[in-house]
Amino acid sequence: MNIQAYIESGILEEYVLGTVSPQEKQEVECLTKIYPELKEELLTLEAALEKYAQEHQTPPPADLKDKIFAQMNFEPVEEPADEVAPTESRVGVLSPEQKAIVRPLWSMMAVAASVLLAIGLAWAIYEMSDLKFQNKRLATQISNLEETVAYSGTLARLYRDPTYKVVRMAGVAKSPESSVVALWNQQTNEVLLDVQKLPVAPSGRQYQLWSIVNGQPVDMGVLEPAFDGKILRMKTTQPGSAAFAITLEKTGGSPTPSLDEMYVMGSV
Amino acid sequence: MATQKVKYSEEDLVASLKRNERAAFDYLYDHYSGALFNVVCKVLKDSERSEDVMQDVFLKIWKSIASYNSEKGRLFTWMLNIARNSAIDAVRAEGRAPIMDDIQEHSAWADQSAVYQPSLSTLDLKALVEKLRPERKILVDLVYFQGYTQEEVAEKLSIPLGTVKSRIRTALQDLKIFFAV
Numbered sequence: 266m267n268i269q270a271y272i273e274s275g276i277l278e279e280y281v282l283g284t285v286s287p288q289e290k291q292e293v294e295c296l297t298k299i300y301p302e303l304k305e306e307l308l309t310l311e312a313a314l315e316k317y318a319q320e321h322q323t324p325p326p327a328d329l330k331d332k333i334f335a336q337m338n339f340e341p342v343e344e345p346a347d348e349v350a351p352t353e354s355r356v357g358v359l360s361p362e363q364k365a366i367v368r369p370l371w372s373m374m375a376v377a378a379s380v381l382l383a384i385g386l387a388w389a390i391y392e393m394s395d396l397k398f399q400n401k402r403l404a405t406q407i408s409n410l411e412e413t414v415a416y417s418g419t420l421a422r423l424y425r426d427p428t429y430k431v432v433r434m435a436g437v438a439k440s441p442e443s444s445v446v447a448l449w450n451q452q453t454n455e456v457l458l459d460v461q462k463l464p465v466a467p468s469g470r471q472y473q474l475w476s477i478v479n480g481q482p483v484d485m486g487v488l489e490p491a492f493d494g495k496i497l498r499m500k501t502t503q504p505g506s507a508a509f510a511i512t513l514e515k516t517g518g519s520p521t522p523s524l525d526e527m528y529v530m531g532s533v
Numbered sequence: 534m535a536t537q538k539v540k541y542s543e544e545d546l547v548a549s550l551k552r553n554e555r556a557a558f559d560y561l562y563d564h565y566s567g568a569l570f571n572v573v574c575k576v577l578k579d580s581e582r583s584e585d586v587m588q589d590v591f592l593k594i595w596k597s598i599a600s601y602n603s604e605k606g607r608l609f610t611w612m613l614n615i616a617r618n619s620a621i622d623a624v625r626a627e628g629r630a631p632i633m634d635d636i637q638e639h640s641a642w643a644d645q646s647a648v649y650q651p652s653l654s655t656l657d658l659k660a661l662v663e664k665l666r667p668e669r670k671i672l673v674d675l676v677y678f679q680g681y682t683q684e685e686v687a688e689k690l691s692i693p694l695g696t697v698k699s700r701i702r703t704a705l706q707d708l709k710i711f712f713a714v
Contacts (some may be wrong), residue, residue, distance in 0.1 A: 275702040282676045313708040315609040322567030323574050331590045523680040
């Protein structure tokens with residue numbers, strides 16, 4: 266663009282005088298921004314006219330200034346918007362970046378938390394079932410122990426009780442390992458059995474206790490099949506019993522003992 | 534009026550004005566009110582109304598200083614536009630058309646101003662300004678001070694528009710040379 270021709274067109278003068286159209290005004294403002302020579306020329310013209318105007322002053326009345334200034338207040342103005350804008354935009358630029366960092370962190374943490382929670386739950390459920398199982402087992406063990414304790418306690422009480430006569434029946438030739446204790450109450454003649462070791466009775470057969478009174482075997486009743494770890498209550502014996510013996514008989518017992526089927530025997 | 538204790542550069546003055554500093558507005562008033570009031574008076578030709586309009590003008594300058602953009606021109610040009618437009622609006626509000634000075638009347642105003650303003654520092658310049666050929670000077674005054682369009686001036690003074698334009702341009706070029714220090 267020919268700057269000199271533009272200057273000589275007189276449009277700058279018209280601009281300064283304020284007689285240009287809005288389109289021309291825009292054009293001048295745009296071009297003076299682009300071409301420093303134009304801006305220079307414009308400012309020179311403006312300065313010249315300004316000085317010309319200063320040569321034509323009409324001083325306003327002296328009191329006018331006070332009237333005008335009484336209507337003005339000079340509180341410090343807010344920071345101009347264009348000075349605030351950069352900080353805001355800086356904040357505006359930063360926050361998405363921060364978010365970009367924060368979001369995955371949060372999601373990662375959330376995922377991690379979920380995984381941990383899932384693992385925790387699984388572990389808890391596993392532990393629970395395991396504990397339940399252990400609980401059951403312990404309960405069984407405890408009830409077993411309680412039975413054992415009750416059995417042992419009863420045994421201990423019976424053995425210690427002086428009214429009970431302890432009669433040890435040892436294994437004979439047929440079963441030397443066997444051992445059964447008869448606890449004979451001297452006051453009531455009640456007889457209890459504590460089977461310590463005795464082979465399991467074959468099917469169709471049952472052990473039977475005998476009391477020897479005056480050289481004659483007296484039936485004291487049959488042992489129930491599940492005799493292990495139990496105190497068995499037998500029939501009441503006669504006062505003059507000299508010995509006790511157990512033979513293997515047919516189920517339900519026999520009227521007389523089969524002596525060749527004797528397992529244990531003990532004298533009072 | 535033109536002699537000031539504080540001397541602002543245009544840039545500093547604008548910055549201080551935008552910060553709403555009283556000292557800057559004091560300076561602005563003391564420095565420019567005469568020139569602005571001159572414009573208002575020339576348009577209104579009514580001294581009492583001119584005072585009211587001058588109040589409006591200065592308050593308008595104070596209120597809208599934030600919107601002044603130094604990229605678009607000098608501060609005085611901006612203020613002069615406010616003064617001129619406010620005065621023209623006031624005349625129109627009264628329902629009368631702005632009265633155009635004739636050459637004779639205008640010369641009288643100019644002489645009056647010269648009497649008002651025995652500014653020592655500008656005496657030499659004043660002499661230079663007076664060298665402007667009257668037929669050019671009045672055109673500048675009509676357009677610059679009173680806001681007439683060049684077309685209006687051409688019509689009223691029965692001078693071809695081209696002549697008005699070229700005379701004004703020549704006048705401004707002369708002014709530019711006069712004030713180029």
